[in-house]
Amino acid sequence: MKGRTVTTAVPAILLLAVLLAACSPFRPDARTEPAAPLPTGYTLYSAQPVETGKWWEALGNAELNHLVETALTANFDLEQAWARLRQVRAVAVQYSAGKYPTLDATGDYKHTRSYTKGAKDGATTSETHAVGLEAGYELDLWGRVEAEAKGGELDYRASREDLNASAMTVAGEVVSRWLEIQSQRRKERIVEEQIKTNLTYLELIELRFRNSISTALDVYQQRQNLAKVKALLPPIKSQEQLLLNELALLMGRPAGSVTLAEAEVPEPRELPGLGLPADLLANRPDVRSAGLALSSADWSVAAARADRLPSLTLAGTGQFTGAQLGTIFDNWILTLAGAVVGPIFDGGYRRAEVDKARAVVDEKLGAYKSTVYTAFKEVEDALAEEKWQKEYLDALSAQLEASRVSLREAVSRYAQGLDDYLPVLSALMSVQELEVTMATERTNLMLYRVALYRALGGTWTDSLADPSLAADDANTEQTGTKG
Template sequence: MTECEEKVPYRIAWISGAALLLSACAAGPDYRAPQAAALGVPAAYSQASPQGGTPPVSDADLASWWTRLNDPALSSLIDSAIANNLDIVQAQARLRQARESLRQANASFLPQVNGSATGGRNYSSQDAGGRLDSSGNPIGGGSSNWSSSYSARANASWQIDLFGELSRSAEAARADLAASGYDLANVRMTIIGELVTNYVQARLAQEQLRVARETQTVQKDNYDIANWRLQAGLASSLDEQQAKAQLAQTNASIPQLEASLRGSLNRIAVLTGQAPGEATRALETPAPIPTAAADVATGIPADTLRQRPDVRSAERALAAATARIGVAQAQLYPSLGINGNIGTTSNSFKELFELITGGIFGNVSQVIFDGGRLRSQVRSQKAATDAAFAAYKQSVLGALEDVENGMASLDSARRRKVEFATVFDASNNAAILARSQYQAGMIDFQTLSTSETTLLNARNSLASAQSDEILAIAQLYNALGGGWQTMEARPDEQ
């Protein structure tokens, strides 16, 4: 080994060490997550929690919040949706894409090595005519020669991350991966909320159908009584026609309720990744509207920065945009690369590796003039980062709005449920009295019709208020970011 050859490994080590030291000075700003004050997050919500005070919200409270509704059928449907929903499948595929993008970015730190090899036989002839006989010999004299040649070669290149272009690219890819994970969590959270909504609407339609059919039976009896009184000369045809109209009105409401029920069941089937029809056959058996087992702890507004996956996705998008400023700025500075090659050539395959040649070179390049393109890219990326910050802040404020609206809806539904329960009790008593008094001929049919219409409306309103309470709870848990905390691979653990 020559003196020069002995120095090559030391030169490589020196260049590599210097490159690593320089790469620590990455171009562009270092990302710092914005504080709650910069995002306009208040210290407390504008209205009191539904249960008073501001109890903290834990991941355990949010993870499987629908189990608090004590409905095994609903819990089973949600498990099926998490496993089979096609929107979730698409989000999982996008997450895998982002993971591969990070692997590609990390691969840029390593040398790139390419190899090639050739082999063949060459022919040469000294005959001017170049004509050969059937045996391959020149016609009319001359000589021919066949020779073999073999070669093998490997080329390597390594871009040194002098000013952090590669490290900032990898930083952006890591942020994009986390954002994709939070996007998956948000899709999962949204699907759960939509499934709960359609399930509750299906049970509400079944309850309203039950009320309509019971009312239909009562009104059919009223019509028969009015018709009998007309035949007996105890009442005019006005009573009979009013009873007939009232019964027809109730009959007309049933197909609409059945269509509403079918629409909810069909949506549930699709949300669980199945075709409408057989998938929800078991749900066609009527069941009561779910009831809430506990109040909802809302915590403080700053919790949304941690709990909401869409907010965290927006924050990671801001981190990625900030890192790409460094990528753009690093392109303004010199780039350093190391290239090397090694190869061999021989006329005999057996002697191919007897003589090996190679070299190693360093190269530095710098853009001298590009018409301002690179600096424009830096300004463009800074503008993109400003937009990402605005989007992050908007997602935070939107999350706070959702929580406030959820608390208002839950409070409203609970107060209305209490009042409608009173209305139902009073209307039921009034209808019972009116029916007995009409049968006794003490009141006219209009009074009976009014009392029974009031009862029908009260029963439907009470059922709607009960479903609105559950829907408000689902809305509030969705606003708080519940339903993704038990994901197998959480974005913050990747």
């Protein structure tokens, strides 16, 4: 009767342990209230639908599209991000492994030779052969293993979002460099036209000087202005080359290996769909990453609290033994065991681990709030910059038109001998400086639009695949074809 009681109690204890494990008393509570509440709208409004795809394709340049796609597969920062993601994925698998039992194969061979003084046979030998299996399993009574596995999964997802954020940065940088290169080429064409214009003015003034209509000072001043304009070309060409080198690095290529066809800097279209500020929580990968890191920290607290309670481990061993290989399967041994380990005194180590985990949660919460409000600020900054840049360009256009009218009037008065050459020179320099400034500021307007696209985020990065895995699959397929 007593043996039956013990036999019945064992399954009952196991069932109770399983039920306790299912309870997970330290599971973190869901965060129902927003950690960082956002305003209900932006300062500007757009009736356009929210676009979360590849925004640069709207610029309508096939070469630019190719540049971005190349960078997304060959950029060195993204290559490192993919490698980090694989590392975190491996760690997540290691954490999840604790939810399953372990099974190990064992083998043992022992050869013993002993000698007894005075014995009839002198020395004796013996051999032992053994093969078997060892199994172990920790019952997750308090949810520690589940918490660690959940934290590892969230860390992996956060790492993927970090990669997505890097991809968005790379795409934006490629588009920005392309725009800046085209802007430098536009300024180069403007300066070359200005050099021709100044040469024409110089020839006319020299002709007038030879006819004693103009002074030598007029000639020297025009020569000075011509030299000044010519001096603009080397920095422009230098900056273009530097930008090309930066673009090559973004694409994972050596400097000097990238060439671009000339294209006009496009004008920004109507304001893209902004959606609501709350959409940033889903569309910005850095915000998603910060949120996942916060959730992972919550689960770390659960794991640290559960680690302060006893753990129950089950172990089993099955083994075949024999004095000879031929008889090894004639004898077998089966062992089942359970072990309970609980902390009694650890100098406050586990309690301090809980305090540390809670402090990490506070840190991650602060980081999440900062990331959310930074995302909102970047959208507002881009909107403000574009709005005021448009007004600035309108003012510059009016100024340029006024300068051109002033130049025509100054040239007319100079030709009639009513004024000296200084008003002409002043107006000419004003027009030419404004022409270069307009080219720069029109590009800046487009760069602010790029900043807006980057600030709004998107979901196009979800379709990115690890280039190294794709290369491995291609190599495997090629090897199979050859075989």
